[in-house]
Amino acid sequence: MKIGIPRALLYYIYYPLWRTFLEELGHEVILSSGTNRGILDHGVKSCVDDACLPVKLFHGHVMDLAGKADRILIPRLISVQPGEFICPKFIGLPEMIKNSVPGKPNLLILNFNARSGMEKGYEGLRSLGRELNASNAMINHALEHARAKQDVYTGMLGKGSDPITLLEKRGRQLSNGRSAGKSKGRIGLIGHPYLVYDQYINMNVCSKLDAKGYAPLFPENIPAHEIDKACERYPKKLFWSYGKSLLGSGLAMLEHGMVDGLILLTSFGCGIDSFIDDLLQRANQREFHVPLTTITLDEQTGQAGFDTRLEAFIDMLEWRSRYDSYLSPYGADVYSNQRTI
Amino acid sequence: MILTFPHMGRMYIPIKGLFDDLGVKTVIPPPISKKTLEIGTRISPETACLPLKINLGNYIESIQKGADTVILMGSCGPCRFGYYGVVEKEILKDNGYDIDVVILDSPGLDPKVFLQRIRKISGNRSWTKIAKAFLQASRVVTKVDELLDISLKKRPRERKRGETDRTLARFEREVLDCHGSREIMDFIEEYKIIFSQIQERENADPLKIGLVGEIYTLIEPYVNLNIEKKLGALGVEVYRGITIADWVRTHLSLDRKYKKQRREKLKKGEDYLGLCIGGHAWETVASTVSYCDMGLDGVIQILPFGCMPEIVAESIIPAIARDRGFPAMTLTVDELTGEAGYLTRLEAFVDLLSQKKGRGYEQA
Numbered sequence: 001m002k003i004g005i006p007r008a009l010l011y012y013i014y015y016p017l018w019r020t021f022l023e024e025l026g027h028e029v030i031l032s033s034g035t036n037r038g039i040l041d042h043g044v045k046s047c048v049d050d051a052c053l054p055v056k057l058f059h060g061h062v063m064d065l066a067g068k069a070d071r072i073l074i075p076r077l078i079s080v081q082p083g084e085f086i087c088p089k090f091i092g093l094p095e096m097i098k099n100s101v102p103g104k105p106n107l108l109i110l111n112f113n114a115r116s117g118m119e120k121g122y123e124g125l126r127s128l129g130r131e132l133n134a135s136n137a138m139i140n141h142a143l144e145h146a147r148a149k150q151d152v153y154t155g156m157l158g159k160g161s162d163p164i165t166l167l168e169k170r171g172r173q174l175s176n177g178r179s180a181g182k183s184k185g186r187i188g189l190i191g192h193p194y195l196v197y198d199q200y201i202n203m204n205v206c207s208k209l210d211a212k213g214y215a216p217l218f219p220e221n222i223p224a225h226e227i228d229k230a231c232e233r234y235p236k237k238l239f240w241s242y243g244k245s246l247l248g249s250g251l252a253m254l255e256h257g258m259v260d261g262l263i264l265l266t267s268f269g270c271g272i273d274s275f276i277d278d279l280l281q282r283a284n285q286r287e288f289h290v291p292l293t294t295i296t297l298d299e300q301t302g303q304a305g306f307d308t309r310l311e312a313f314i315d316m317l318e319w320r321s322r323y324d325s326y327l328s329p330y331g332a333d334v335y336s337n338q339r340t341i
Numbered sequence: 342m343i344l345t346f347p348h349m350g351r352m353y354i355p356i357k358g359l360f361d362d363l364g365v366k367t368v369i370p371p372p373i374s375k376k377t378l379e380i381g382t383r384i385s386p387e388t389a390c391l392p393l394k395i396n397l398g399n400y401i402e403s404i405q406k407g408a409d410t411v412i413l414m415g416s417c418g419p420c421r422f423g424y425y426g427v428v429e430k431e432i433l434k435d436n437g438y439d440i441d442v443v444i445l446d447s448p449g450l451d452p453k454v455f456l457q458r459i460r461k462i463s464g465n466r467s468w469t470k471i472a473k474a475f476l477q478a479s480r481v482v483t484k485v486d487e488l489l490d491i492s493l494k495k496r497p498r499e500r501k502r503g504e505t506d507r508t509l510a511r512f513e514r515e516v517l518d519c520h521g522s523r524e525i526m527d528f529i530e531e532y533k534i535i536f537s538q539i540q541e542r543e544n545a546d547p548l549k550i551g552l553v554g555e556i557y558t559l560i561e562p563y564v565n566l567n568i569e570k571k572l573g574a575l576g577v578e579v580y581r582g583i584t585i586a587d588w589v590r591t592h593l594s595l596d597r598k599y600k601k602q603r604r605e606k607l608k609k610g611e612d613y614l615g616l617c618i619g620g621h622a623w624e625t626v627a628s629t630v631s632y633c634d635m636g637l638d639g640v641i642q643i644l645p646f647g648c649m650p651e652i653v654a655e656s657i658i659p660a661i662a663r664d665r666g667f668p669a670m671t672l673t674v675d676e677l678t679g680e681a682g683y684l685t686r687l688e689a690f691v692d693l694l695s696q697k698k699g700r701g702y703e704q705a
């Protein structure tokens with residue numbers, strides 16, 4: 001059977017797991033096309049207006065697969081870490097798809113709920129295997145392989161690689177600046193994987209940074225224990241796995257002075273980012289004073305405006321190190337009112 | 342220690358009773374106004390949900406009246422409400438209000454911390470006294486909701502237009518003079534009688550509309566632009582999907598029977614959504630289905646802009662409407678919602694319902 005996986009949302013994180021599992025069970029896996037104008041338009045048209053850009057894109061990717069695949073894998077990720085959740089929209093995703101995508105495509109729903117333990121989470125994959133009529137032995141074998149693949153993948157991300165290089169095989173394009181050793185610095189790119197790694201929707205921000213001589217540093221490059229440690233400054237445990245990863249990695253980058261600037265990529269209306277980005281900005285303003293900018297993406301984001309903001313940010317970054325003795329004639333410096341340069 | 346808390350509908354009545362009984366000083370935030378919202382909007386993250394903005398406005402207005410500690414309920418996700426406490430404290434701190442924020446998380450999460458915090462806000466009274474005060478408060482909650490339910494029945498049927506709302510406004514003004522939950526409950530009983538004496542039109546057969554959606558928006562009249570009053574004035578009997586009493590019984594009590602009933606109700610929506618996705622989206626879907634089964638004329642879903650769980654429900658409700666031929670409308674509110682446009686949509690929806698019933702256009 002041909003099973004389609006939409007190239008959207010947490011595909012960027014879990015693709016090796018899903019793909020290996022399905023292939024080991026003897027199915028063919030196909031991906032939807034890379035995000036393009038058509039996919040975006042279809043997604044926007046079929047999804048409710050209030051949803052965020054990534055969810056709309058997911059709708060578009062599902063529609064792209066309809067007709068090409070026998071069944072379409074829709075992950076219902078309730079929790080990917082014990083005791084934590086991810087965004088509520090992920091939990092209701094299959095229902096959203098069922099009720100919004102025209103033509104009733106044949107869906108294959110993968111439930112993943114690791115709230116009470118990782119092994120419980122993998123139960124979801126097992127029952128998916130049973131739904132595909134695989135024997136228990138086959139399922140165990142496939143799961144073992146898939147988890148091994150996934151571990152290798154996660155390990156490579158932790159060592160500084162990124163999903164675009166690993167999954168999309170476009171690595172050379174990205175790493176030009178980095179490998180040549182003429183990198184001017186590093187810029188932390190804080191955002192959900194489906195924004196940071198979808199080169200269509202984020203206007204190729206990685207290549208653009210690269211062209212300016214800056215290497216991007218991604219949240220997935222920060223090891224999990226550093227993230228947990230950085231989040232300890234807040235009195236209540238963050239219950240969103242990706243919220244925690246963004247906030248913790250951002251803080252870790254700031255604390256260890258790993259970056260020259262931070263760009264927060266967010267999609268308009270992202271509930272989690274509205275809190276996470278706010279906390280990160282407040283921490284930065286109080287302690288670290290690293291140049292930081294927020295870029296909000298939605299279906300109407302224009303290339304020119306995006307480029308201008310990115311250029312302005314880089315200019316500011318460079319001027320700041322060049323003219324650090326600049327004192328404002330207005331009595332207060334331009335960066336904040338609590339600090340003099 | 343002078344406590345304050347965020348507004349949520351008439352929740353201030355039981356809370357006042359509770360802290361009167363415990364002898365703890367409280368500041369009830371001034372009623373939510375445009376100014377409250379302006380204060381909150383100015384200091385909140387732009388895309389934070391509306392309740393957070395109003396909460397912050399409430400705190401600051403209370404702090405100006407002398408409060409120094411905020412109490413707030415907590416939860417542990419996945420809805421944003423669970424992290425309100427932390428974000429609100431940070432925002433207050435950056436704006437020069439370095440005050441104590443006590444978050445009451447669900448007792449199941451960490452019973453010891455929960456009890457410590459309860460003790461702290463209760464002014465270190467004995468446990469029996471605390472338990473008694475909380476029990477009394479939960480009774481007040483139920484009574485307030487009973488009173489509001491009577492008002493919902495009366496509004497579309499009243500003979501003298503506006504009498505129910507005038508009575509309710511008088512009640513809300515006068516209840517603040519009561520001290521302690523006992524006095525409050527007696528006062529509510531008095532008003533139940535006053536409400537029941539409101540004269541009804543003969544042969545009144547109002548349209549019936551169910552309200553579903555995000556709990557804060559449903560319960561807080563300022564945020565939903567007083568939808569119950571507006572619909573009542575259009576001659577509609579309103580059914581509420583969620584009340585404060587429901588919430589208290591679900592999260593704070595050990596009422597097994599109620600919890601079982603709740604599960605059965607949630608099961609009704611199984612065809613469309615079969616699990617909790619945070620917030621009250623599951624209730625929204627299940628209530629929509631059960632209102633359809635009850636033979637109501639339609640439902641209105643209300644949510645604050647960007648509410649994560651309700652967006653999922655929003656995409657499911659049209660399917661229910663389609664499958665069952667059941668009229669449904671979604672209203673999204675935020676700090677920019679205009680009253681006139683909102684009223685027009687309500688009027689149009691009510692017109693459609695009454696035409697569907699074959700009544701033609703009627704000015705209620």
